[in-house]
Amino acid sequence: MSDTGRTRADWPLYEVFVRGKRGLNHVHVGSLHAADDRMALTHARDLYTRRNEGVSIWVVRSAHITASTRDEKDPFFAPSADKVYRHPTFYDIPDDVPHI
Amino acid sequence: MSDDHVYLSLAEEHDDGDARWAFGTGFEDPLHGVDPAVPAGVDRADLAARCLALGDDALVSAQRLAEWTTRAPELEEEMALANIGLDLLGQARLLYTRCGQVDGTGRGEDAYAYLRDPGGFRNVRLAELPNGDFAFSVVRLLVLASWRLAHFERLTADPDPVLAAVAAKGVKELAYHRQWAAEWVVRLGDGTDESHARTQAALDRAAPYLGELFAAYDVRADVLAVLGQVTDAAGLRLPPAPPLPGHGRDGGHTEHLAPLLDELQSLARAHPGATW
Numbered sequence: 001m002s003d004t005g006r007t008r009a010d011w012p013l014y015e016v017f018v019r020g021k022r023g024l025n026h027v028h029v030g031s032l033h034a035a036d037d038r039m040a041l042t043h044a045r046d047l048y049t050r051r052n053e054g055v056s057i058w059v060v061r062s063a064h065i066t067a068s069t070r071d072e073k074d075p076f077f078a079p080s081a082d083k084v085y086r087h088p089t090f091y092d093i094p095d096d097v098p099h100i
Numbered sequence: 101m102s103d104d105h106v107y108l109s110l111a112e113e114h115d116d117g118d119a120r121w122a123f124g125t126g127f128e129d130p131l132h133g134v135d136p137a138v139p140a141g142v143d144r145a146d147l148a149a150r151c152l153a154l155g156d157d158a159l160v161s162a163q164r165l166a167e168w169t170t171r172a173p174e175l176e177e178e179m180a181l182a183n184i185g186l187d188l189l190g191q192a193r194l195l196y197t198r199c200g201q202v203d204g205t206g207r208g209e210d211a212y213a214y215l216r217d218p219g220g221f222r223n224v225r226l227a228e229l230p231n232g233d234f235a236f237s238v239v240r241l242l243v244l245a246s247w248r249l250a251h252f253e254r255l256t257a258d259p260d261p262v263l264a265a266v267a268a269k270g271v272k273e274l275a276y277h278r279q280w281a282a283e284w285v286v287r288l289g290d291g292t293d294e295s296h297a298r299t300q301a302a303l304d305r306a307a308p309y310l311g312e313l314f315a316a317y318d319v320r321a322d323v324l325a326v327l328g329q330v331t332d333a334a335g336l337r338l339p340p341a342p343p344l345p346g347h348g349r350d351g352g353h354t355e356h357l358a359p360l361l362d363e364l365q366s367l368a369r370a371h372p373g374a375t376w
Binding site for chain 2: 011032033034035038039042043045046047050
């Protein structure tokens with residue numbers, strides 16, 4: 001970054017992912033502004049885990065996320081709509097197996 | 101499959117039947133299983149005085165931190181300041197309750213918070229000084245959190261089991277307060293010329309109030325070591341300063357405490373016994 005030595009008018013945006021106590025994965029919970037990675041983590045702790053929601057936090061600069069676009073919706077996702085054989089629906093799942 | 105979502109999973113019905121407030125779950129009572137009887141050999145008046153002093157530090161600090169709400173430089177920092185204030189308010193409540201149990205008056209926490217005049221408060225004066233700018237607020241918080249953490253770490257071994265339990269809960273909160281404040285002091289001290297100058301001015305302003313903190317408990321070396329580590333990293337200096345005359349622990353306060361209490365106590369005094 002070439003902007004060291006001067007302050008930025010706006011802090012960059014970060015996306016926040018929290019792993020809940022009983023949760024399985026980190027889940028996106030929102031976003032926030034922070035001056036750097038460390039401050040983003042501190043802010044995430046103060047904004048998104050204050051009601052005892054989390055045991056682990058990830059933060060990532062929103063600019064570092066590469067997302068699919070609306071224009072790509074059909075070529076990306078439509079082809080999987082009719083491939084029913086890709087779903088494991090032909091198996092009998094025992095009742096006591098969770099999270100499938 | 102609401103387990104996939106951290107907030108939805110909190111709203112789920114649970115089998116254990118424990119009470120829940122809003123979305124929070126798994127709350128722990130810090131005094132669960134602690135025997136409130138005062139052990140033999142513990143001086144009740146001394147214990148009450150110690151609880152009162154620590155409770156007053158926390159209540160007055162919490163009120164100052166709450167004053168940042170709607171005025172903080174960033175929304176995220178406003179939440180951080182309010183969270184820290186609420187941690188301290190929680191500590192004050194437990195300490196006042198303990199004070200009422202052991203000082204012979206049987207008073208509840210509200211009586212200590214709302215029905216005492218400035219001369220009855222035993223907080224250190226550093227806590228009651230106006231917020232000033234953001235630099236002074238974070239410097240003040242760094243000093244108070246560093247002292248309180250060092251002191252609470254010792255209190256976890258206090259002969260009074262309730263005070264020890266309150267301290268054990270507070271240590272985790274205070275460690276975060278100190279870390280949050282230290283990160284800001286380094287950031288400001290090592291930032292622009294303006295932020296450096298303001299933060300140094302904040303240290304200069306706080307320095308004469310430090311002696312008061314160290315009067316009763318022997319944590320001076322620990323606290324000064326922590327502060328030195330932070331100021332070194334920040335390129336700042338905590339100047340030696342002769343302690344100011346007078347003592348907040350004896351009820352001698354600055355002119356700033358009375359207006360603070362006026363605001364804090366106005367509702368409770370206008371409507372005695374009101375609940376909300």
